[in-house]
Amino acid sequence: QKEVEQNSGPLSVPEGAIASLNCTYSDRGSQSFFWYRQYSGKSPELIMFIYSNGDKEDGRFTAQLNKASQYVSLLIRDSQPSDSATYLCAVNRDRDDKIIFGKGTRLHILP
Amino acid sequence: NAGVMQNPRHLVRRRGQEARLRCSPMKGHSHVYWYRQLPEEGLKFMVYLQKENIIDESGMPKERFSAEFPKEGPSILRIQQVVRGDSAAYFCASSPGTLTAGWRDTIQYFGAGTRLSVL
Numbered sequence: 305q306k307e308v309e310q311n312s313g314p315l316s317v318p319e320g321a322i323a324s325l326n327c328t329y330s331d332r333g334s335q336s337f338f339w340y341r342q343y344s345g346k347s348p349e350l351i352m353f354i355y356s357n358g359d360k361e362d363g364r365f366t367a368q369l370n371k372a373s374q375y376v377s378l379l380i381r382d383s384q385p386s387d388s389a390t391y392l393c394a395v396n397r398d399r400d401d402k403i404i405f406g407k408g409t410r411l412h413i414l415p
Numbered sequence: 416n417a418g419v420m421q422n423p424r425h426l427v428r429r430r431g432q433e434a435r436l437r438c439s440p441m442k443g444h445s446h447v448y449w450y451r452q453l454p455e456e457g458l459k460f461m462v463y464l465q466k467e468n469i470i471d472e473s474g475m476p477k478e479r480f481s482a483e484f485p486k487e488g489p490s491i492l493r494i495q496q497v498v499r500g501d502s503a504a505y506f507c508a509s510s511p512g513t514l515t516a517g518w519r520d521t522i523q524y525f526g527a528g529t530r531l532s533v534l
Contacts, residue, residue: 347525407457
């Protein structure tokens, strides 16, 4: 099992709909989780972080964490064409405090 | 407060030449990370440094690649005798600290990257 797994996509979502991006991780002791957005040819940009079970909302973004299932997700409400990007899930690995990145999910918002 | 600064943004080298990539972390950040990203691929961890120390270089190729973060000045990623397969985007990230200092200190902020092209 890969340490941080994401579906590579592309995930196509109509404009205005909810985009749901999923990520699973293998290290049960991980404590902090991050979502980065990366536009083509640009650097990753932090958009959300979460460390407690449950939901965390910030504007149109909601991060959801379920440590028992080792699952973290990102919901984007009212999707806009400008949300089209690759979304990287990152997990802080407990045993050595290293941030492990998933390969990312390509999201395409259809106008 | 300036962000993570990387230079050059684009670097072109011929096979066999040396490439030097520079990274200045955000003010107040003492931890630097280097990643490589190939087209259509995810971020691959290369090395993690603190001032004057290499903490984890498990992602660095054993030959031709080296990294440093001196007491003064930027962190340098050095690639000797470049080959075409080294062509990639190299990103630097910095963070204030580690999880022992608090989970917020683990947040990594990325520079704009250096795109290396080997002819």
